[in-house]
Amino acid sequence: MKDFQRHKQAHPDTYREKIPAYLAGTLDERSRRTLEGHLPECEACRTDLQRLRTLWENLPDRAPGSAPLDFWPQLKVLLEENKIVEFPAPQPRWRVAISFAAGLVAGLGIWTAGTGGPALSSAATDELLAHEILFENLDPIPPDSMAGQYLSLLPLEEENPGGGS
Amino acid sequence: MDEKLLIERARSGDDDAFGELVRMHQDRVYRTAIRFVGPDDAHDITQEVFIKAHGEMKRFHAKSALSTWLYRMTINMSLNYLRGRRRELDRRERYGPGVSAPPPSPDSGIIDQEFTEAVWQVIDSLPEKQRTAVVLHRFEGLSAAETAEVMGLSLGAVESLLHRSKLALLKSFQESGLGEPQNDI
Structure with missing residues (x-):
């Protein structure tokens, strides 16, 4: 009710x-x-x-038609003209992970070498060695260049480990 | 010829086999593209889909049907295209001259077409997932399960989308007066 x-x-x-x-x-x-x-x-x-x-x-359809009859011939010409470039497949994740790990080890190696840290693994030592060789073989920086002038302002502790200036 | 065999041949670089696959699927890709982007841009989308399919054929391992793969590409490309077009329209509205609607055609023979477009404007306004479900299920004739496979959703999720889209469309049709004799444009 x-x-x-x-x-x-x-x-x-x-x-x-x-x-x-x-x-x-x-x-x-x-x-x-x-x-x-x-x-x-x-x-x-x-x-x-x-x-x-x-x-x-009775919803009306927007697409009663079909693709043009010459669709494939047109597409074939387009494919041949453009020669579609295939992009390389993305690297597997394990490769990215290994690259990252190698970079990390190398970075750690450089850091520990600078601070007298523990001994490095052979791979990291190789990496570090490669860097040292690279730096040793670089041409000396001309003192009158901008970089040279900048370096001249830095304290030369490593060259004078005894502390004398 | 058997589709599986054609796929194998196309994957090994046989363009004639690929062409046969294109002929088998071009209409469904074209129709789906029209339902998303309209007739003016559907041809370009269809070409893009098959160009991409040609480039990626070696990576297609037939874990799902070729039609499912093509539907997915068509929907993704159409939606991306629409998002770009919407951004462009927003930009023009903000910074450029206003976009004016074309003048109404005096031709009375176009009434049906205008009614169809009015209905599709309502369908176009649905959220992307609801719209995709409606296009595939209602217009392309896929079952709810097939729609779910194309959309990568569960059957329950698609059924829910279909219910919600039906309710939203009916509400919009009622509000806009579509279907009333005096409003049939």
């Missing part, structure tokens, strides 16, 4: 709003029954329901 009173008092828009959910099957049981009770007495809602149902069942 209470439901009936509420049903009678509800604004017609309240029923209308429920029509999409009714058609989509997402309306709860109670609301569905209420709407079905309302439909026989409301022509506007019946018309709206029918209109939406018809539209949904």
Whole structure:
């Protein structure tokens, strides 16, 4: 009885709003029954329901056509003209990981060599050696160059380990 | 010829076999592209899809159907294209002259086409996943399970998307008055 009173008092828009959910099957049981009770007495809602149902069942397609008949011949010419370049496959993750680890070991090696750290592994020693050889074979920096002038400003501790200036 | 055999031959560089595969699948790729980007740009998208497929054929191991692979590429390329176009439109609206709509055509024979476009404007406004599910299931005729495979989602997720998209579309159709005789443009 209470439901009936509420049903009678509800604004017609309240029923209308429920029509999409009714058609989509997402309306709860109670609301569905209420709407079905309302439909026989409301022509506007019946018309709206029918209109939406018809539209949904007959949604027009944007793509009734098919690809052009000469699609493949055109594409073949395009493929031959452009000779699509294949990009190299991305490196496997283990390769990236190994490269990272090697860089880390080399960095650690340089750091420990500078601070008198523990002995390095043979691989890291090789890496460090390669760097030392590279640096030893570099041409001396001319003192009148900008870099040379900058270096002249630095304290020369390594050249004077005794502490004398 | 058997599709598996054609795929094997195409993977080993046989362009005639690849061409046969293109002929077998070009319509579905083209149709799907039209449903996402419209007829003006669908041809370019279709070409891009097959150019990419040609370049990647060696990496296609047929774990899924070729059609599934092509659908995925078509959808990804179409959505990327639309995102770019949307950014360009936003930029023009912000910095350039406003984009004006073309004047209405006096030709009454175009009514159906305009009605179709009005319906598709509503479909285009759906979120990407809902729209993809609707295009594949409702218009391309794929089952919910096939749609789920193309989209890389569970069946339940696709069913939920289909329900939500149906509700959203019906609400929009109701609000816009589409389907009412006086509003059929």
